[in-house]
Amino acid sequence: MNFDDTTQEAAFRETARKWIDANAPRELHAELSKSSLGRIRLAQHDIVDVGKAWQKKKAEGGWACLHWPKEYGGRGATPIERVIWQQEEGVYGKLTQPFQIGEGMCGPTVMAFGSEDAKRRYLPKLASGEEIWCQLFSEPSAGSDVAGLRTRAEKKGDNWIVNGQKIWTSGAHYSDYGLLIARTDPNVPKHKGLTMFFLDMKSEGVEVRPIKQANGMQEFNEVYFTDVVIPDSQRLGAVGEGWSVSLTTLMNERMSIGSRLATGVPEMFEFCSNLMLEDGLAIDDPAVRSKLASWAAKSNGLKYTSYRTISALSKGERPGPENSIGKLVSGMMLQDIATYAMDLQGAAGVLTGSDEETVQGQFQQMLLSSPSMRIAGGTDEILRNIIAERVLGLPGDIRVDKDVPYNKIPTKGR
Amino acid sequence: MNFDFSDDQKQLRDQARKFLTEKCSPKAVRVVLDGKAPYDKELWKGLAEMGFLGVAIPEEFGGAGAGHLELCVIAEEMGRANAPVPFSSTVYLAAEALLIAGSDAQRKKWLPAIASGEAIGTLALFEGKGNPSPKNVKLTAANGVLNGVKKPVADGAIADFAVVAARNGSSGRDSDISLFLVDLKAGGVEVKSLTNLDPTRGQAEITFEDTKAEPLGAAGEGWSILTQVLDRAAVLCAFEQVGGSDRALEMGRDYALDRIAFGRQIGSFQAVKHMLADMYVSATLARSNSYYGAWALSTNAAELPEAAAAARISATQAFQHCAKNNIQVHGGMGFTWEFDCHMYYRRANAMALGLGSLSYWEDQLIDRMRKKNAA
Numbered sequence: 001m002n003f004d005d006t007t008q009e010a011a012f013r014e015t016a017r018k019w020i021d022a023n024a025p026r027e028l029h030a031e032l033s034k035s036s037l038g039r040i041r042l043a044q045h046d047i048v049d050v051g052k053a054w055q056k057k058k059a060e061g062g063w064a065c066l067h068w069p070k071e072y073g074g075r076g077a078t079p080i081e082r083v084i085w086q087q088e089e090g091v092y093g094k095l096t097q098p099f100q101i102g103e104g105m106c107g108p109t110v111m112a113f114g115s116e117d118a119k120r121r122y123l124p125k126l127a128s129g130e131e132i133w134c135q136l137f138s139e140p141s142a143g144s145d146v147a148g149l150r151t152r153a154e155k156k157g158d159n160w161i162v163n164g165q166k167i168w169t170s171g172a173h174y175s176d177y178g179l180l181i182a183r184t185d186p187n188v189p190k191h192k193g194l195t196m197f198f199l200d201m202k203s204e205g206v207e208v209r210p211i212k213q214a215n216g217m218q219e220f221n222e223v224y225f226t227d228v229v230i231p232d233s234q235r236l237g238a239v240g241e242g243w244s245v246s247l248t249t250l251m252n253e254r255m256s257i258g259s260r261l262a263t264g265v266p267e268m269f270e271f272c273s274n275l276m277l278e279d280g281l282a283i284d285d286p287a288v289r290s291k292l293a294s295w296a297a298k299s300n301g302l303k304y305t306s307y308r309t310i311s312a313l314s315k316g317e318r319p320g321p322e323n324s325i326g327k328l329v330s331g332m333m334l335q336d337i338a339t340y341a342m343d344l345q346g347a348a349g350v351l352t353g354s355d356e357e358t359v360q361g362q363f364q365q366m367l368l369s370s371p372s373m374r375i376a377g378g379t380d381e382i383l384r385n386i387i388a389e390r391v392l393g394l395p396g397d398i399r400v401d402k403d404v405p406y407n408k409i410p411t412k413g414r
Numbered sequence: 415m416n417f418d419f420s421d422d423q424k425q426l427r428d429q430a431r432k433f434l435t436e437k438c439s440p441k442a443v444r445v446v447l448d449g450k451a452p453y454d455k456e457l458w459k460g461l462a463e464m465g466f467l468g469v470a471i472p473e474e475f476g477g478a479g480a481g482h483l484e485l486c487v488i489a490e491e492m493g494r495a496n497a498p499v500p501f502s503s504t505v506y507l508a509a510e511a512l513l514i515a516g517s518d519a520q521r522k523k524w525l526p527a528i529a530s531g532e533a534i535g536t537l538a539l540f541e542g543k544g545n546p547s548p549k550n551v552k553l554t555a556a557n558g559v560l561n562g563v564k565k566p567v568a569d570g571a572i573a574d575f576a577v578v579a580a581r582n583g584s585s586g587r588d589s590d591i592s593l594f595l596v597d598l599k600a601g602g603v604e605v606k607s608l609t610n611l612d613p614t615r616g617q618a619e620i621t622f623e624d625t626k627a628e629p630l631g632a633a634g635e636g637w638s639i640l641t642q643v644l645d646r647a648a649v650l651c652a653f654e655q656v657g658g659s660d661r662a663l664e665m666g667r668d669y670a671l672d673r674i675a676f677g678r679q680i681g682s683f684q685a686v687k688h689m690l691a692d693m694y695v696s697a698t699l700a701r702s703n704s705y706y707g708a709w710a711l712s713t714n715a716a717e718l719p720e721a722a723a724a725a726r727i728s729a730t731q732a733f734q735h736c737a738k739n740n741i742q743v744h745g746g747m748g749f750t751w752e753f754d755c756h757m758y759y760r761r762a763n764a765m766a767l768g769l770g771s772l773s774y775w776e777d778q779l780i781d782r783m784r785k786k787n788a789a
Binding site for chain 1 (some may be wrong): 415416417419420478483602663670671678679684686687688690691692694695699700702705706723724727731771776777779780783784787
């Protein structure tokens with residue numbers, strides 16, 4: 001048991017470190033370091049602009065999407081080399097936020113199901129950040145039950161005509177392409193009538209509208225499709241095979257290692273170390289210590305769980321299922337920590353201003369944002385189902401709509 | 415990074431599991447549970463023959479001289495099997511205290527006897543209510559004899575010797591505390607068995623009255639040695655707790671697959687699935703924290719105090735959580751004496767207190783994190 005690199009890994013780390021030292025946008029280092037809890041605040045710059053610049057530089061140096069094959073814009077790196085790169089990229093990794101969906105989900109799907117022409121045309125530009133991709137899966141009536149989606153694609157000659165609505169699309173407003181799953185046959189059971197496409201987000205009939213979220217911010221979009229034309233050459237996988245194609249996409253989402261998930265523990269530890277209560281510092285209060293210790297132990301547990309995954313990758317093994325707990329644990333923890341931090345502030349905890357007493361309102365922001373952590377990318381409940389079914393081997397739910405033609409499934413509860 | 419046990423260590427784990435599956439069935443555990451024997455003597459002998467008792471004891475003292483990582487994988491299996499033997503008292507506490515602070519003569523006398531299964535050892539620390547603290551040590555040491563009462567002492571009624579924490583000063587500092595070795599079979603002590611939550615591991619009260627004792631480690635170093643012993647034991651117990659958590663989770667999972675209610679496997683209901691998924695989450699966090707503890711223990715790293723506290727907290731919570739919900743998954747059957755669920759429930763809750771309570775270790779973790787942050 002040790003935390004050392006192998007000789008090969010150490011050499012790779014050295015190369016990566018040197019390149020980053022020479023090329024990273026150091027002027028952003030301070031601001032990026034301060035951006036915690038997944039929220040990036042840059043005073044002078046737009047994250048997409050500076051992100052694109054960094055991604056382009058990386059691509060030129062051979063460090064973009066480095067686990068992809070060279071011919072598609074990658075470096076042909078091993079999974080452990082990718083992890084080492086992420087560790088070395090450090091805070092600059094936050095600049096990759098606009099590309100994560102493309103790199104993590106859309107790219108791998110194109111790689112698995114696209115034609116050779118499509119792969120050579122789209123993947124290198126995706127990798128270099130020149131073109132940004134978004135993912136168009138969720139719909140107002142199809143969240144956890146994404147196979148229940150309604151957006152229709154109808155064949156007309158060599159084209160498909162798309163009508164419908166997607167929701168929760170991160171980055172749709174600055175994306176160039178989108179990965180779209182749509183219903184091509186409503187007369188068969190829901191999983192069987194779906195087909196996967198990609199499309200130009202500038203196509204006529206695509207309308208992107210920002211969603212004002214419960215926390216008052218606008219990070220996601222609704223995307224409306226009105227008679228949007230998609231050439232059949234932009235279909236990924238066979239007609240009616242969209243569900244199994246989407247599983248490739250989602251599997252890639254879960255393969256990524258959750259080492260960058262925020263838990264709120266370092267922020268909370270610092271907060272409690274400085275907060276004066278009636279009888280002294282919060283961190284000297286037994287009730288505070290008890291909660292803080294439990295959270296710290298959980299947070300450490302997540303960190304060392306990711307180390308176990310990294311070790312498996314380092315040995316060239318397929319990681320076990322243990323990393324599937326990351327988002328489930330950290331999402332709930334963020335919400336609990338935010339609630340408790342505000343509790344410690346007493347009546348003043350209600351204030352969201354940026355004065356010193358409330359620590360720039362960071363826990364209030366965390367409280368308002370944390371519900372999305374427990375929903376986006378698989379709700380807590382879906383994640384528990386996945387653990388129960390795929391890890392523990394428990395039976396799947398009894399699905400009352402499984403063998404029913406899609407257009408015979410009820411659409412209203414009452 | 416290689417944050418995993420080696421193939422040899424995993425092989426040792428398999429070997430231990432096979433041995434314990436055969437020699438330590440729930441039926442065998444029940445002999446002790448039902449009070450028909452104070453511990454499983456046959457199993458103890460077998461563990462000695464397998465070399466498990468002395469796995470981390472150096473060869474020169476009759477052990478296998480393997481190391482703490484090897485001891486961790488065996489500990490996990492001991493927890494999984496709910497073994498009714500004085501393993502933690504003898505191996506994690508008494509042997510570790512001797513390894514840290516024992517004189518050559520003391521090690522030569524006791525360590526080979528531990529490895530061969532001839533001697534059972536324990537730590538006599540607690541004196542009634544309260545957590546590990548110099549303030550709670552009232553038993554006195556003066557002129558080579560001890561006076562006072564220790565309780566609860568794990569496995570005290572079957573132990574051959576004890577490491578005893580005693581007070582030989584009243585300055586209010588940690589240096590008031592020294593450790594002593596007492597041969598419990600040499601007379602001068604009164605030992606009384608106490609009823610307790612987990613009858614598969616006995617608890618006793620030991621009264622010392624002008625009892626002859628020899629110092630273990632330097633005078634005034636007792637508390638510092640004890641802290642190290644407790645940290646090591648916290649990691650090793652965490653592995654037992656991880657083994658117990660996994661077993662409780664498996665029992666719950668298996669029952670959820672077998673049991674039919676409302677015309678379907680109860681494991682197909684989300685209320686049951688989610689309970690089991692949450693148990694898996696706890697057990698996974700505990701395992702990962704324990705691995706870090708194992709690394710720190712085996713390398714004697716400066717991180718050990720923090721790693722041990724985190725492993726202890728995580729593993730205590732996981733075992734309590736898994737044992738409790740295993741009963742819940744079983745429903746009424748889980749509350750019968752006949753089903754094995756309560757054995758793990760008892761063990762989980764007894765282990766949660768043995769080295770000091772959860773709140774004690776939470777307190778320790780915060781202190782140690784602050785120390786690290788300040789450094």
